[in-house]
Amino acid sequence: MRPPAAVVEDYLKTIYSHTEWQPDDITPSQLASRLDLAPSTVTEMVKKLAAAKLVSHKRYGSISLTAEGRAQAIAVVRRHRLIETWLVTEMSYTWDAVHDEAEVLEHAISDRLLDAIDARLGQPAHDPHGDPIPDAAGRTAREEFVLLANAAAGHVGTVLRISDRDPELLRDLERCAVNVGSRLRVDAQHPLTVSADAETVTLPDEAGASIWVTA
Template sequence: MASPAVDDYLKTIYHHTEWQDQQITPSQLASVLGLAPSSVTEMVQKLAAQGLVTHRPYGPVSLTPAGERRAAGVIRRHRLIETWLVHEFGYGWDEVHDEAEVLEHALSDRLLAGIDARLGHPRFDPHGDAIPDAAGTVHREPFVLLAHAAPGHTGRVLRVSDRDPLLLRALLDAGVDVGHTLEVGAAGTARVDGTPVTLPAGAASAVWLTA
């Protein structure tokens, strides 16, 4: 049954493990969603009863195959909408997340298919996040978080977190954008396409490079 609340939970669980291996805990889920832990516990139990997640008391929450398919469908909608807003309406990459949060629950499947075709079936959104295909499959290159990349490591910027619009703007001002080449320096510095830059605070935990 369609439910924006259920979809938001599944999307958050899915997103948590996209770029790292640690499963999400109920307390982390509550923090991300801005909800009381008791409310999250109750919903997780409902999701488990529906066969969408697995969870044991005081343990992490993970998606079942059915939950992952449904989450991938929601993620696909969200990221296609973000890409559409940037390419067709001139939105900045720091402006699309909140719009997509609203529209992902409102667009019909027919319109979404039309948007996908109009955009040429893109594989990645403006932040570098993979857009699942209609079957829920995603394709990613091996990656490393900037915080874990040693000085001297050179890689293409694969993904920039969309959590903080102010950080997105600061990174764009520094030339750090998806597809550009970044060489890791020391103490918050880097070279982007050969140009020395000072990275804004928070960049190390928000930028992923090719490994």
């Protein structure tokens, strides 16, 4: 059984991450799906988080973080993304293999070690997937963005972020030479076809909902 503190951190991080790249608060069913838990389990935990004043939630409504919940979530997100960056930069992990490792280590390392990793890496602003790494004060910076699936044909943008939820998709995109920082032109949406570095490639169907580019 996972320690209670780790379970709380997982919930807060998931709620926070849901609204980073789109505006709508997470619903209980979405939260259950993201955590791969039964809806009844999530309902009980959300009640506990609300009682602890970490989230705001009305029955049958969406879930949002309170100021305290957001502060705790950002601290977990910072640990997770710094660990991912450290594993890729220092430990020769590939970008499709770091998420699960970071899920474990984020609950275990001390603040002292985290600060040492941050200093060692030169205080990076983004993790290997393009997600912003909060600084020690919890601040992040991000350019205006559009989801690739919503970009019109002819749109030109730089890849800001690629979701790390599907390792196989990350490997497919790497084979297509599409990565964070790639410059893309959308040629068509159905199928999703882009031009990158003078090469035209058709991306997997799920790529449109997993890639964010500059607006």
